Amino acid sequence: xxxxxxxxxxxxxxxxxxxxxxxxxxxxxxxxxxxxxxxxxxxxxxxxxxxxxxxxxxxxxxxxxxxxxxxxxxxxxxxxxxxxxxxxxxxxxxxxxxxxxxxxxxxxxxxxxxxxxxxxxxxxxxxxxxxxxxxxxxxxxxxxxxxxxxxxxxxxxxxxxxxxxxxxxxxxxxxxxxxxxxxxxxxxxxxxxxxxxxxxxxxxxxxxxxxxxxxxxxxxxxxxxxxxxxxxxxxxxxxxxxxxxxxxxxxxxxxxxxxxxxxxxxxxxxxxxxxxxxxxxxxxxxxxxxxxxxxxxxxxxxxxxxxxxxxxxxxxxxxxxxxxxxxxxxxx
Amino acid sequence: xxxxxxxxxxxxxxxxxxxxxxxxxxxxxxxxxxxxxxxxxxxxxxxxxxxxxxxxxxxxxxxxxxxxxxxxxxxxxxxxxxxxxxxxxxxxxxxxxxxxxxxxxxxxxxxxxxxxxxxxxxxxxxxxxxxxxxxxxxxxxxxxxxxxxxxxxxxxxxxxxxxxxxxxxxxxxxxxxxxxxxxxxxxxxxxxxxxxxxxxxxxxxxxxxxxxx
Numbered sequence: 001x002x003x004x005x006x007x008x009x010x011x012x013x014x015x016x017x018x019x020x021x022x023x024x025x026x027x028x029x030x031x032x033x034x035x036x037x038x039x040x041x042x043x044x045x046x047x048x049x050x051x052x053x054x055x056x057x058x059x060x061x062x063x064x065x066x067x068x069x070x071x072x073x074x075x076x077x078x079x080x081x082x083x084x085x086x087x088x089x090x091x092x093x094x095x096x097x098x099x100x101x102x103x104x105x106x107x108x109x110x111x112x113x114x115x116x117x118x119x120x121x122x123x124x125x126x127x128x129x130x131x132x133x134x135x136x137x138x139x140x141x142x143x144x145x146x147x148x149x150x151x152x153x154x155x156x157x158x159x160x161x162x163x164x165x166x167x168x169x170x171x172x173x174x175x176x177x178x179x180x181x182x183x184x185x186x187x188x189x190x191x192x193x194x195x196x197x198x199x200x201x202x203x204x205x206x207x208x209x210x211x212x213x214x215x216x217x218x219x220x221x222x223x224x225x226x227x228x229x230x231x232x233x234x235x236x237x238x239x240x241x242x243x244x245x246x247x248x249x250x251x252x253x254x255x256x257x258x259x260x261x262x263x264x265x266x267x268x269x270x271x272x273x274x275x276x277x278x279x280x281x282x283x284x285x286x287x288x289x290x291x292x293x294x295x296x297x298x299x300x301x302x303x304x305x306x307x308x309x310x311x312x313x314x315x316x317x318x319x320x321x322x323x324x325x326x327x328x329x330x331x332x
Numbered sequence: 333x334x335x336x337x338x339x340x341x342x343x344x345x346x347x348x349x350x351x352x353x354x355x356x357x358x359x360x361x362x363x364x365x366x367x368x369x370x371x372x373x374x375x376x377x378x379x380x381x382x383x384x385x386x387x388x389x390x391x392x393x394x395x396x397x398x399x400x401x402x403x404x405x406x407x408x409x410x411x412x413x414x415x416x417x418x419x420x421x422x423x424x425x426x427x428x429x430x431x432x433x434x435x436x437x438x439x440x441x442x443x444x445x446x447x448x449x450x451x452x453x454x455x456x457x458x459x460x461x462x463x464x465x466x467x468x469x470x471x472x473x474x475x476x477x478x479x480x481x482x483x484x485x486x487x488x489x490x491x492x493x494x495x496x497x498x499x500x501x502x503x504x505x506x507x508x509x510x511x512x513x514x515x516x517x518x519x520x521x522x523x524x525x526x527x528x529x530x531x532x533x534x535x536x537x538x539x540x541x542x543x544x545x
Contacts, residue, residue: 151489307480312425
């Protein structure tokens with residue numbers, strides 16, 4: 001037993017000696033380890049989430065892909081999330097991306113009021129949000145909101161509409177999603193003009209949720225009770241294409257003028273072919289790139305940003321279509 | 333005998349479940365007429381008519397106004413510099429706005445405007461709009477309203493609608509009623525210039541003040 005005790009004592013002494021001599025090396029190694037970890041954090045690629053209201057509409061596909069592409073060009077890892085026009089789905093995406101530790105969110109909301117809580121949750125988690133195209137009814141939540149000046153675009157479009165119809169006739173209005181501010185900014189801009197011309201009569205105003213098939217169904221049904229319309233004003237280009245299909249089916253495509261909003265590729269082609277009368281060009285590419293660049297600046301420390309950044313919208317007609325490319329405004 | 337109470341219990345249980353289910357369904361789904369939703373969009377607490385009235389009554393004195401002839405001269409000599417340094421614009425846009433004033437002589441009364449020659453004797457002409465009073469020219473040229481102050485952008489846009497209504501209802505009718513060719517007038521109003529297509533010889537003023545001298 002005493003022999004064993006001596007062996008243990010000897011071992012402890014040796015260990016103490018080893019630690020005494022190694023401790024400076026150990027401390028230095030530990031410091032280096034921590035430092036290198038910190039350094040590797042710094043070098044780790046930052047992540048940008050692109051949350052888009054729907055990928056069931058080519059315009060939003062371009063918006064999402066352009067945001068992701070610009071983010072990658074700026075050195076970020078970018079992931080696109082599709083909310084499928086569903087605020088609950090969008091909330092799920094926010095929960096996941098907060099848990100996954102994304103650094104910033106380029107956000108195209110599903111609902112001006114319903115999406116506010118998602119933005120606030122991200123803000124509480126320290127993740128800045130940058131709204132694209134659609135706004136949320138909050139000045140505190142998002143860092144900035146890059147939106148189309150839909151109202152002014154529809155004021156211009158409304159004036160063109162009035163002149164094309166010689167200030168008289170019957171028309172139908174197809175609205176977008178009723179919870180989206182763009183729906184009402186466009187409708188209000190249009191009505192701020194056309195309502196001052198008493199011989200222009202709106203025979204029906206219905207929502208088709210920015211959806212092509214729904215627009216076709218709605219207009220088919222409206223045409224049953226109002227076969228003598230002169231024009232259809234649509235809150236977006238997808239609905240304009242749906243309305244045009246309904247008019248073709250009813251044999252009225254040549255006599256009824258269709259107006260859209262977006263500058264989508266199929267509508268731009270249709271304007272060139274005299275099928276659609278006009279649209280308002282809002283560039284998803286420009287908006288998405290601006291959002292990604294602002295997010296990058298914010299992550300690098302810039303804080304001087306306007307709460308809302310409207311981007312001008314331009315009316316595209318057969319007369320000026322050569323100045324535009326699909327999804328690209330001449331503002332660029 | 334034993335089966336009866338249990339059947340009754342089962343029935344009561346099913347009825348209660350059905351009632352609960354009906355209540356849950358009734359409260360989870362509701363329909364609102366589109367007209368009601370449209371109305372609720374305009375039933376916001378912000379009063380754009382009041383904002384427009386306050387601007388027309390008290391805010392006019394605070395606006396920065398340029399002499400129309402001088403501004404056109406500056407635009408002719410260096411368009412981009414003048415637009416960037418002195419123009420106002422909303423967000424990212426090629427449209428710039430200015431508030432201008434000048435004395436002028438009426439050349440002719442047109443369908444949608446009154447064509448006037450500016451008082452500097454330069455032969456420059458400008459159109460005073462009397463119809464198609466739409467858009468944001470007055471709101472933007474005034475520089476008195478900031479989109480960042482409005483939670484819902486429609487509140488901001490409603491200010492333009494109300495300002496245009498005031499111009500359409502109060503400024504233009506008495507002017508049009510009394511104006512004739514050769515009259516000397518004073519005007520103050522907003523102009524919009526597109527950087528890409530400035531069309532300086534076709535400028536159109538949305539009037540805020542019109543006086544026949």
